[in-house]
Amino acid sequence: MKQKHKLSLHFIAILLGCSYFSTxxxxxxxxxxxxxxxxxxxxxxxxxxxxxxxxxxxGNLEGIDIKLAQELASDLNAKxxxxxTHFGIFMKDIEQDKCDIAxxxxxxxxxxxxxxxxxxxxxxxxxxxIASKSHPVINSWEDIDQPGIVVxxxxxxxxxxxxxxxxxxxxxxxxxxHSQREVEVRSGRADVFITDYPYGQxxxxxxxxxxxxxxxxxxxxxxxxxxxxxxxxEWLARVNQFVSDIKKDGRLLQHARTYNLEPIAxxx
Numbered sequence: 473m474k475q476k477h478k479l480s481l482h483f484i485a486i487l488l489g490c491s492y493f494s495t496x497x498x499x500x501x502x503x504x505x506x507x508x509x510x511x512x513x514x515x516x517x518x519x520x521x522x523x524x525x526x527x528x529x530x531g532n533l534e535g536i537d538i539k540l541a542q543e544l545a546s547d548l549n550a551k552x553x554x555x556x557t558h559f560g561i562f563m564k565d566i567e568q569d570k571c572d573i574a575x576x577x578x579x580x581x582x583x584x585x586x587x588x589x590x591x592x593x594x595x596x597x598x599x600x601x602i603a604s605k606s607h608p609v610i611n612s613w614e615d616i617d618q619p620g621i622v623v624x625x626x627x628x629x630x631x632x633x634x635x636x637x638x639x640x641x642x643x644x645x646x647x648x649x650h651s652q653r654e655v656e657v658r659s660g661r662a663d664v665f666i667t668d669y670p671y672g673q674x675x676x677x678x679x680x681x682x683x684x685x686x687x688x689x690x691x692x693x694x695x696x697x698x699x700x701x702x703x704x705x706e707w708l709a710r711v712n713q714f715v716s717d718i719k720k721d722g723r724l725l726q727h728a729r730t731y732n733l734e735p736i737a738x739x740x
Contacts, residue, residue: 500706512545515557515571521674522731523577537575539727563587574699591711593695597736600672601685603664613687617642624653624662631666669736
């Protein structure tokens with residue numbers, strides 16, 4: 473009996489060892505690197521209101537993805553290092569390994585999917601317009617598509633293609649910088665600019681002159697997700713696990729409420 477008992481314990485020890493070895497192998501090379509360095513490098517655009525923005529009064533980074541990046545780092549037993557980027561260069565930054573993941577409300581588009589991989593979505597927003605309260609013609613979203621109306625969009629965003637394909641009468645004028653859209657409207661060179669829910673909230677929160685145009689009918693919805701370098705299926709699976717976890721355990725909803733993003737949070 474003692475001999476059998478010893479053999480049984482030995483067999484259990486082998487199984488446990490194999491299980492530990494398999495778990496180690498299941499870790500992606502990216503996750504191993506993060507654990508070894510103790511640092512999760514996160515690309516952010518630090519000017520995205522409620523998502524990942526630098527508060528000019530305090531100098532601190534704020535927003536839902538700042539908090540969720542810290543949550544992911546904590547889950548990985550690492551500290552987060554934020555790497556500034558913007559929509560014009562973030563894919564290049566990912567490809568050049570300047571960060572492990574991009575977490576700043578990146579829209580999942582087919583064009584981007586050709587270069588980078590995306591997690592499951594966690595936010596979804598339609599389009600909104602920002603016009604001046606003093607504008608004599610535009611008082612609603614439905615007023616936009618008229619002859620002579622100039623619509624400002626940021627070049628390279630999903631709003632540019634959506635507006636070009638949907639507007640039949642208004643003129644669409646792309647600009648390079650997101651802040652230029654506001655300048656165009658304030659100067660009168662444009663009648664309205666197109667944005668998403670988070671940036672629309674920034675405008676009406678911070679500027680007395682801004683008027684939010686909300687469509688009566690839902691516009692095309694765009695999903696926001698986390699982006700990583702292509703060819704990392706294990707790392708993508710781990711990021712997707714994180715997205716699933718924050719939906720189930722309430723962390724996504726908690727941080728969405730903090731930054732007034734509950735209406736666009738995908739919690740199921």
